[in-house]
Amino acid sequence: MQKINIKTACLAFATFAISSTAILLIPFQMEAYAEKQISSKTEICLSCHRKATPGIVKDWQKSQHSKLTVEKALEKKELSKQVSIDKSYKGTTTAVIGCAECHMLNTGQHKDSFKHNGFTINIVVSPHDCAQCHSIENSEYQKNIMSKAYHNLNSNPVFESLMDSVNAHQSFDGRKVSYEDKIDPVIEEDSCNHCHGTIVKVVGMEDRMTSMGKMSFPVLEGWPNQGVGRINPNGSEGSCTSCHPRHSFAIEIARKPATCSQCHKGPDVPAYKVYSVSKHGNIYNSMKKKWDFGAVPWTVGRDFTSPTCAVCHMSLITDNDGKAINQRSHQMNDRLPWRIFGVIYAHAHPKSPDTTIIKNKAGLPLPTELTGEPVNEYLIDKKEQAERWDNMSKICSACHGQSWIDGYHERFLKVLEATNDMTLTSTQIMIKAWEEGAVKGLEQEDSIFNEAMEKMWVQNWLFYANSTRFASAMSGADYGVFANGRWYQSLNIQKLSDYLDFKLEIK
Amino acid sequence: MQKINIKTACLAFATFAISSTAILLIPFQMEAYAEKQISSKTEICLSCHRKATPGIVKDWQKSQHSKLTVEKALEKKELSKQVSIDKSYKGTTTAVIGCAECHMLNTGQHKDSFKHNGFTINIVVSPHDCAQCHSIENSEYQKNIMSKAYHNLNSNPVFESLMDSVNAHQSFDGRKVSYEDKIDPVIEEDSCNHCHGTIVKVVGMEDRMTSMGKMSFPVLEGWPNQGVGRINPNGSEGSCTSCHPRHSFAIEIARKPATCSQCHKGPDVPAYKVYSVSKHGNIYNSMKKKWDFGAVPWTVGRDFTSPTCAVCHMSLITDNDGKAINQRSHQMNDRLPWRIFGVIYAHAHPKSPDTTIIKNKAGLPLPTELTGEPVNEYLIDKKEQAERWDNMSKICSACHGQSWIDGYHERFLKVLEATNDMTLTSTQIMIKAWEEGAVKGLEQEDSIFNEAMEKMWVQNWLFYANSTRFASAMSGADYGVFANGRWYQSLNIQKLSDYLDFKLEIK
């Protein structure tokens, strides 16, 4: 443990005097080292990594982790904390959180631990490690369906067959096209599991030449990955870096919609796009320059005048009197009564984050029947839905009157119904197609997602119904009309109907 | 009417001294209250709403309305005014414009008036109310086709049938798909009328529990809505908040493309997307951080170096000598010779903002025949077109030489012709399809927009031709080629031709 000596500080000051471009440099160094207590282990890491990976070291120097000891963090008032700190924290409280404090933690539990310059370190820092200090966030996150994103996709035979029909190689034998059975896991890591998470596994060690000479490192499979449901080498699920990226862990990043947009922008879940054409997004995009994304607590009207994703779904928000309007949550869905995307029909949120446990009457692991009826025993009840909606609408109330909120809510509920109805119509066309043998389905022990008609049907719910629901939920109407919304839903049903006629004709 | 007392000012200063995070807070308070004159009615509103809707109160405190009295506004030089102020204004001129000044205005004319804590207030502030001070903008806006956006869509039987074919529920009887006749107006409010505007109607009163005890409020239909052609409870058309959102009414917002993008981003009208891939958008996105979006007057080269939507279409722009290059206008189309979107063929702008009065030779309320010939008597003539182009090109001249402008203009005119020609080809295929009975059309008293082939044809003009024209108009070529432009227009015609063959085969 050592403080910066006076010589370095003077040197910094001297640099300041000679070069104006150095102005930017110095504040970072000053912030990072002057008066800060860096553990001796971390100092050793930094002594090489300053040169070896300069970008990431600088990134860390800009972080709160590089500036704040646990001791000081614990002294902060509750509402002024960026994140919870566990009072039962057992580690050193007088050093800032540097390389060693995270990468040398719980090494016994990590299959990716290895000897590195005399220390045992882990490559992959996992939610379980972050929980050392931030246990509340970790336990909330484990109740978040996102923490099971790998599992819910890859261990559910229905969704797995959807995934296969996207990623598998197809070949043409001169007469018909068929899918290959085996898919290279690397392709799935580059595809669906990029967001859902991979299994990160150590498969050996290898020697590499470095600027420090030959060194030995673990070889990882499923790496790199920052998916929200990543299975880590210590067995834990999730990846905090997904939203708190790299080594700045900047709260500004987590609060900005660009973060959510990494996984929530595509036609299957166009949240970011909808936001960007909403009035909220309009105000955000026009005024964000003047907002304070680092303020803690985060005060509505003062620090921002329109919500970002985080405001509605996660953040601790206060009013002008410093009273909390809503509490911080990493469960994500505790303000959400409905699950509106990724599934055939919108429905009440599942009770358990693990959705593979669900079985419908047809024996499929789906939260609704193929014809839309919800499998209620696995889903939250109306009371819980009402509480979640109440939770969400507190945020609306900070700027909107009750008529506004009620009008919005009534519309949204009708849109859920209407989009589910349209999905049912498209499903009925498919049921006939399967019955008539125009395409092969469950009866023929074939995937219901792999032929052209089936994929068109998938688009009806996975793209167009979802998009219409998001457009309503977040008031970005374009995505409910011409931009992948009702226009396409309507066209798609007409096309499906014609397509069935064509298929029956050539049968 | 009261001025802020010295005690509050001192308190503010004291806060400044103790907390650095309060720095942001104080300037707002200082700006809002110190030396400002808030009417006693507004003071009473604020006394509760500071707590009840803190976000919106803070938003207002950041506005010019909270800082400037009509008296002071009238003293400003003409070019330094953000917006016109009516000299014949009859209200109090010595108070800033607060809650009461707008929400207690013209209450006799408002069906949404109600008693609230001893005052009669309106929920929905309408263009007619804003016109109390800003009468020029209101009268210009009433000549703007956007003020009739509800009417022109919902009261034109052709466009209404297009709207129905998007929003109506479809059902499958095991043999064919059919549309339901009745559409829930709430679905239309969530869809097309989100941008076009709803009819906001009072349908009763209801009691609600508030933090102030039980209170009675009007129940509104068609609410919330910020559509540009909204029919307000006082009968006026439009919604200023569509572009001047919430209670900051910030000119920065109206000047930024994100505002226009709310309604002008989808495949039917991709203005924002085209802008974002144009050189103008490139410079805006790269340099906006350094521009001054609040400057009045707005000086080309100094305050911005590349136009936003507002610069070309609406704003008062000055040169370095403070001379106006172009005047502010809320008519929107007075710099536009051509109407390039939303219709089957591009054509000269209609004379009247009310387009339901148009009748073509076939008796349809369309500005062209189905085969493209313009219905000239309802459209502006070549002289008016030339004047509008002259008006627009003044802005171009601020940065571009005449060769540049001429070359651009020549291309655009050719693109109008070429896209209209391609639309004609697609229409000719449809005419055959209707004649041969491959799909049902006007002869069979059926919508011409509701079957798969018809919808493909709609995409030809509503998406691809429009997109190609926007790409040319705003020099964002991608949207004229692969991103919903010529590529799709060309593919679509080939597919329509094949589709007709398929349909005739199975007939």
Place this chain on the structure above:
Amino acid sequence: MQKINIKTACLAFATFAISSTAILLIPFQMEAYAEKQISSKTEICLSCHRKATPGIVKDWQKSQHSKLTVEKALEKKELSKQVSIDKSYKGTTTAVIGCAECHMLNTGQHKDSFKHNGFTINIVVSPHDCAQCHSIENSEYQKNIMSKAYHNLNSNPVFESLMDSVNAHQSFDGRKVSYEDKIDPVIEEDSCNHCHGTIVKVVGMEDRMTSMGKMSFPVLEGWPNQGVGRINPNGSEGSCTSCHPRHSFAIEIARKPATCSQCHKGPDVPAYKVYSVSKHGNIYNSMKKKWDFGAVPWTVGRDFTSPTCAVCHMSLITDNDGKAINQRSHQMNDRLPWRIFGVIYAHAHPKSPDTTIIKNKAGLPLPTELTGEPVNEYLIDKKEQAERWDNMSKICSACHGQSWIDGYHERFLKVLEATNDMTLTSTQIMIKAWEEGAVKGLEQEDSIFNEAMEKMWVQNWLFYANSTRFASAMSGADYGVFANGRWYQSLNIQKLSDYLDFKLEIK
């Protein structure tokens, strides 16, 4: 040559005192004129153009060109230069670079030279002119495939036929659709050649009334254009303004992704979109406000914490010790082993920027056979590929460990293989379609890009395979799955197979 006199400086100061909005104005004037040496020729240009084109003059005043003489620029340390300066530069070194210094350069070689107020000036400043000072950038750029963008598209019969099938008018004779042979070059300038570049040609002179009276100007064809492969009136290829726009030539613009997005955003080359959903783009979009895009040298971690397009592909990047991590290059592909877009199959980069010289075994000017085998003699070898990858991965190493980089690289190589394999499958379906006469191909001396099925096939590689590759290359997975990636590639093959059945049925 004249320095600003004290009177002007005082005037500026006086303005400062009376008007607070003038604060912005003055620094620009001060920067532009005080202590600066503007050539007398440029002074004369400015004396009119200050009024005639105020936007562009102000833009220039904000540029380095208006502030720095060649003499001073040559004194800068190598790593502190924004761009190279040729030491053998023969022109005046004591004036800043103004209108005259560029527009009166090499007039003898310019077909667009003309007499203007007693001077001979050129309209179009070309790379060859910029090379007067920046010869290194020009010679690098000439090795860049982008400098041949006009040529490689318009002079390659295969790609020309693709272009024609996009731009040509189609007409319907009541039975079938056919393409017109002749395409108006203006349409191509508005379409593909907007980005690829036009041929800018002088076709005459015309008199115009200006504020200075009647004056004569050249009439240009193919103008305006800023395409990267523009053929200039002096015969040179390229357009520096494509990325260094207008007259500020701001390095901030070239370093920001919005610049690249002008041409690299569409479905055929979704680089910008992929970036925006990548972790890199997430961090950029969230933190860019705090980064320094004007710093030279550009230091990783200090000036930015996540790469933009320029960082990986072009820029000179330094570490904290001022050591270059990578050198600036305007060749663009010298960090790129693979060419992943615009072609049927991904392959090793061509050796020559002129790709029209390539001939495959079938005699077509394509870098692969129609069935994917690379035409190796025209392509860089594995050694060169390895060097380029090494070059690129230096940038990755600034923030990422070797396991990360290796895992990323392995995935990318597998994705190249998988997407090529899927393209082959779609091509095999087409080969059968051509053989069976379902559509007309090379055998019938018809374009292979003009019928519906053929266009669907084009989308398989030009949109979906490209998008999947970009998504992998830049870790923006959405564009490799549902947003124009594997989902559509897979659907497309299923549809192609059905489509072939439909076509054969009605044959």
